[in-house]
Amino acid sequence: MSGVRVLVGTKKGAFVLTADGKRKKWEICGPYFGGWEIYHMKGSPADPDRIYASQSSGWFGQIVQRSNDGGKTWEPVDNKFVYQGDAGTHQWYDGTPHPWEFKRVWHLEPSLSDPDTVYAGVEDAAIFRTADGGKSWQELPGLRGHGSGPRWQPGAGGMCLHTIILDPSDRERMFIAISAAGAFRTDDGGVTWRPINRGLVSNFIPEPTAEVGHCVHHVAMHRSRPGVLFMQKHWDVMRSDDAGDSWREVSGNLPTDFGFAIDVHAHEPETVFVVPIKSDSEHYPPEGKLRVFRSRTGGGEWEPLTNGLPQRDCYVNVLRDAMAVDSLDSCGVYFGTTGGQVYASADGGDSWAPIVRDLPAVLSVEVQTLA
Amino acid sequence: MIRVLLPAHLRLLAKVDGEAMVEVVGRATIAAVLDALEARYPMLRGTIRDQVTRERRPFVRFFVCQEDWSHESPDTPLPDAVASGAEALLLVGAIAGG
Numbered sequence: 121m122s123g124v125r126v127l128v129g130t131k132k133g134a135f136v137l138t139a140d141g142k143r144k145k146w147e148i149c150g151p152y153f154g155g156w157e158i159y160h161m162k163g164s165p166a167d168p169d170r171i172y173a174s175q176s177s178g179w180f181g182q183i184v185q186r187s188n189d190g191g192k193t194w195e196p197v198d199n200k201f202v203y204q205g206d207a208g209t210h211q212w213y214d215g216t217p218h219p220w221e222f223k224r225v226w227h228l229e230p231s232l233s234d235p236d237t238v239y240a241g242v243e244d245a246a247i248f249r250t251a252d253g254g255k256s257w258q259e260l261p262g263l264r265g266h267g268s269g270p271r272w273q274p275g276a277g278g279m280c281l282h283t284i285i286l287d288p289s290d291r292e293r294m295f296i297a298i299s300a301a302g303a304f305r306t307d308d309g310g311v312t313w314r315p316i317n318r319g320l321v322s323n324f325i326p327e328p329t330a331e332v333g334h335c336v337h338h339v340a341m342h343r344s345r346p347g348v349l350f351m352q353k354h355w356d357v358m359r360s361d362d363a364g365d366s367w368r369e370v371s372g373n374l375p376t377d378f379g380f381a382i383d384v385h386a387h388e389p390e391t392v393f394v395v396p397i398k399s400d401s402e403h404y405p406p407e408g409k410l411r412v413f414r415s416r417t418g419g420g421e422w423e424p425l426t427n428g429l430p431q432r433d434c435y436v437n438v439l440r441d442a443m444a445v446d447s448l449d450s451c452g453v454y455f456g457t458t459g460g461q462v463y464a465s466a467d468g469g470d471s472w473a474p475i476v477r478d479l480p481a482v483l484s485v486e487v488q489t490l491a
Numbered sequence: 492m493i494r495v496l497l498p499a500h501l502r503l504l505a506k507v508d509g510e511a512m513v514e515v516v517g518r519a520t521i522a523a524v525l526d527a528l529e530a531r532y533p534m535l536r537g538t539i540r541d542q543v544t545r546e547r548r549p550f551v552r553f554f555v556c557q558e559d560w561s562h563e564s565p566d567t568p569l570p571d572a573v574a575s576g577a578e579a580l581l582l583v584g585a586i587a588g589g
Contacts, residue, residue, distance in 0.1 A: 154503075155500055156500065175546060177500065178547065178550060179498070179550040179551065179585065180498075180500060180504075180538040180539070180548065180550075180551070180584070181537050181538055181548060183504065183507050183534070183537075183538070184536065196504065196534040199536065199537050199542075200537065202542075202543055211549070275554070277542045
């Protein structure tokens with residue numbers, strides 16, 4: 121029987137939520153790694169029982185955990201992330217040069233075909249890869265070595281590489297995004313990279329249309345149309361129809377185009393979900409109403425989805441990696457909040473219900489659709 | 492054997508009940524104890540000191556016979572009380588954070 125497994129990373133541990141295909145009754149397991157920040161967990165598309173988790177702490181640094189049994193048991197794997205060669209400098213908040221320093225893993229993206237190959241997006245921004253199931257990690261230095269590296273600057277949350285998207289139609293192509301450098305693409309398996317930020321306008325930086333310097337919050341793609349990308353930028357929801365070569369704004373009638381999370385419906389490539397947040401200085405929904413906005417037209421026209429979501433006195437945030445979709449026939453949509461709620465919709469966003477209400481602040485949500 | 496008391500989070504990570512026991516060949520120093528500890532419990536690498544620079548992580552401190560040794564050279568010989576196992580080397584996580 122089909123089912124789903126929702127992997128939830130929080131500020132104080134990891135949780136695994138499971139349900140059958142109806143997605144009505146949920147089993148909550150956890151916390152795993154209690155007391156540690158779990159920035160991200162993700163399962164291998166090639167082997168759903170293989171799951172990787174990024175576990176970190178301000179006291180004790182970075183751990184990477186791996187499960188071979190769907191999250192029931194875990195073992196720590198290698199946690200040595202060393203920049204290749206001379207790490208050099210990037211810009212600090214005040215514009216002065218600052219040495220590159222590893223802080224944590226924000227995102228783990230397992231290969232589409234090999235459970236032992238995983239990409240890790242880290243802070244300070246760089247991409248690493250393991251090809252042995254986490255026993256060792258090597259940097260793909262061409263990204264950080266891109267000529268623009270010394271001009272990259274941290275966003276408020278740090279200079280993090282938070283988004284990694286693998287192109288299912290071209291194994292040599294990958295997209296990544298960095299706050300606050302922007303989006304980049306490789307067409308040669310990660311050897312060389314180029315910025316893909318043309319069309320982005322960020323009025324808070326000295327040169328609003330600069331090649332790099334944009335605070336991209338998240339990017340999403342539908343696997344059937346890997347050339348079409350949707351982006352939630354710091355401000356502005358954007359769309360590219362040419363694999364990031366150019367972008368146009370599709371914020372349309374959103375009440376605010378600030379936000380973090382963005383995702384695409386599993387079966388409708390033109391259906392996109394965002395959670396508008398009031399502003400960069402007020403990280404909560406406008407008017408205290410928690411609303412997911414859905415566009416069925418690939419952006420531009422958006423409808424609020426409110427059924428089952430709190431419509432008063434709600435002041436939580438939904439972080440960039442805290443939204444995901446399953447691929448059951450009726451697409452499930454999930455998101456977690458900094459208030460510790462994980463909401464699920466089993467009908468493509470029409471109605472919502474909390475799976476769980478009182479977890480620690482949710483940092484990430486991923487979903488596995490199980491056969 | 493040298494006794495090492497780890498912070499609770501690291502005891503859980505290393506699956507250690509109570510104190511960790513490590514054997515140090517040669518002179519007992521904090522560096523030698525950490526080498527032995529990380530060899531026996533590889534999952535602790537990087538959690539107490541940086542894996543490349545070997546510097547103590549800022550929110551971890553070392554206590555020896557009720558004295559703060561965090562700023563001692565890691566190659567300073569430990570007192571006999573710790574080297575002999577009569578006293579434990581304490582690794583303490585800072586009381587900080589939320």
